[in-house]
Amino acid sequence: MERPPPASGIRVSTLPTATREWLTGPGLTRLWSSVRKRLESNGVQATGSLRLTAMNLQERNDLSLLLGKPLTGAAVTVRLDMLDARLRASAAGLGLRQTLEEIGPPLANRRAARADETARREQVWSSLASSLDASPLVGQEWPQQWYDLVRRAGVPRGVTPEAAVWTLQQAVQILTTLLGPERGGARGRGELAAMATGSAHGLDDGTWLARLVQRGVALAHGTEFPDNAAGRRALWRLVSVTPDEVSSTVLTYGLRPEGESWRERALRERAEHHAELHVTPRDLHDLQLQLPAATLIHICENPRVVEAAADAACVQPLVCTSGSAATVVFTLLDTLAATGCRFAYHGDFDWPGIALANRVIRRYEAQPWRMSTADYEHLAARSQAEGTPQLALAGQPVSADWDPDLAPAMTALGVALHEEATLDLLVADLSRQT
Numbered sequence: 001m002e003r004p005p006p007a008s009g010i011r012v013s014t015l016p017t018a019t020r021e022w023l024t025g026p027g028l029t030r031l032w033s034s035v036r037k038r039l040e041s042n043g044v045q046a047t048g049s050l051r052l053t054a055m056n057l058q059e060r061n062d063l064s065l066l067l068g069k070p071l072t073g074a075a076v077t078v079r080l081d082m083l084d085a086r087l088r089a090s091a092a093g094l095g096l097r098q099t100l101e102e103i104g105p106p107l108a109n110r111r112a113a114r115a116d117e118t119a120r121r122e123q124v125w126s127s128l129a130s131s132l133d134a135s136p137l138v139g140q141e142w143p144q145q146w147y148d149l150v151r152r153a154g155v156p157r158g159v160t161p162e163a164a165v166w167t168l169q170q171a172v173q174i175l176t177t178l179l180g181p182e183r184g185g186a187r188g189r190g191e192l193a194a195m196a197t198g199s200a201h202g203l204d205d206g207t208w209l210a211r212l213v214q215r216g217v218a219l220a221h222g223t224e225f226p227d228n229a230a231g232r233r234a235l236w237r238l239v240s241v242t243p244d245e246v247s248s249t250v251l252t253y254g255l256r257p258e259g260e261s262w263r264e265r266a267l268r269e270r271a272e273h274h275a276e277l278h279v280t281p282r283d284l285h286d287l288q289l290q291l292p293a294a295t296l297i298h299i300c301e302n303p304r305v306v307e308a309a310a311d312a313a314c315v316q317p318l319v320c321t322s323g324s325a326a327t328v329v330f331t332l333l334d335t336l337a338a339t340g341c342r343f344a345y346h347g348d349f350d351w352p353g354i355a356l357a358n359r360v361i362r363r364y365e366a367q368p369w370r371m372s373t374a375d376y377e378h379l380a381a382r383s384q385a386e387g388t389p390q391l392a393l394a395g396q397p398v399s400a401d402w403d404p405d406l407a408p409a410m411t412a413l414g415v416a417l418h419e420e421a422t423l424d425l426l427v428a429d430l431s432r433q434t
Contacts, residue, residue, distance in 0.1 A: 014093075014102065018091075019092050020102070024103050025062065027062030027063070028059070028063070030052060031063060031066075031078070032100060036100055039097065040107055040108050042111060043111040044097055044107050044109050046084040046096045047081060048080055050078055051075060051077045052075065052078065055071075055076065060072075063078075066090075067083070067086060083096055084096040120161040120162075123165070124168065125151055127165045128165075129147065131172045132172060135176050136181050136182070137172070140220070142219040145219050150168070150215070156208050159208065167208060168212070170197055170202075171212040173196055174192065174196045174209075174213050175216045178192075178217065179216070187240065187241060187242070188242050189242065189243045214235055217235055217239050221238050223235070230281075230327060230331050245280055245282035246281075246282055248281060248328045249279060249280050250326070250329045250332045251303055251322055252318065252319050252320070252332070253274075253275075253306045253309050253314070253318040253320075254314065254315065254316060254317035255267050255289070255291070255317050256271050257287065257288060257291055258288075259288035263286060263288075264287065264288060267287075271317075274314070276306050276307070279332060281327075284328070284335060289332075289335050290339050291317075294341070295317065295336075295340075296341070297318070297319055297336055297342070298316055298318045298344050298429070299318070299319050299321065299343055299344065299345045299346070299366065299369075300319075300321070300345075300346050301322075301323065301353060301356065302320070302322075302323075302419045303322055304423065305318070305320065308426075308427050309427060314427060314430035315430070316429070316430040319332060319333065321360070324356065330363075333363075337364055342366075343365075344366060344368075344369040345364075345367070345368060345371070346371055346422065346426060347419065348418045349371075349376050349415075349416060349417040349418075350394075350395075350417075350418070351393070351395040352395070354406070355398045357371060357402075358398070368400075369429070370422055370426065371400070371402065371406075372402075373406045376409055376410060376417065377413070379422055380413050380417060382421075383421055391416040391417070391418070392416065393410060393414045393415055393416045394416070397410070397411050
């Protein structure tokens, strides 16, 4: 009776059972492990030799039988071509490669894989060169600089060669649209991204495609590549691309700029009516934020402080970082600092809050505002006396630049205090006329 074929995907060993059991015994385990590594690294060729040392008695006996010669020492050099011949002439009846794949997983040809990977990577750059040569950008000087720079930087980790080719082609297409002979008028960044990638977020800050395009624009205009969001927005504007300047905002209260345009008047009117205001990067681009000399601007971390200040009709101007402080926050503070404003900062008594306070205080030489060790200990004691649930302090301690005793005190008490715990004191400060 004829045996049915094996089910699909199931390997059936051709080695005799006894031969297989002997070959997979502990006496030959080290040999096969070493041989497998050698074959996978040399193109799966049974050439060269390897050396085994510190062999035990069973390894020496089994290898003697396999090689057909007595081994008396604790070390032996095994020629792979001779091992291949011995296996073919033995009960196994298979060469070295086939034997290894019978008693273990298939061999990986790492040399071939490396060569293939190298060829695929090279295809990325030859494809980019071809795209540039075929584009209307070919007569300009900067594309070769861009190509060299992009190639030196390489493909980001995790991006496959196929995805890299596609992204680089998109970059060439976008750069042709922005810098080619038939460049169009102004357009939004989302619109440009959707046209090239199908997604309005294809050119969002931080994406590889955005960086590629921005570097091309910088080279074409002979400018440095910016290292901050404001600089990148300015770079987009060089090629009439309008970045998103309305979704990101900074929360403000009580700003009274001196200008006479409707924008400055609108801020003053909001301040007169004790109303908070969300300011966008687009506003900051057009506003003339000239405040009276040496105006003290208070800075807080949580929007609840602004809300409480507005409810109490406070008179002091206030800027809120809303937690981690987005780029628009620092853009506003930079603008105010350039006009001679002074700053006082308050934030949460937790480790992220101390880190943000350090950042703001260093950047603007701001005064710490109710952020001393005494302030923390007073608030902690008050919240405990009032029966307020205690929030555990978590994370790695951060030393406060303005008070070296603060971090040890916080660590000792182990209590985190958010700005809401200080709200009455902050509102009282903001209510005082200077």
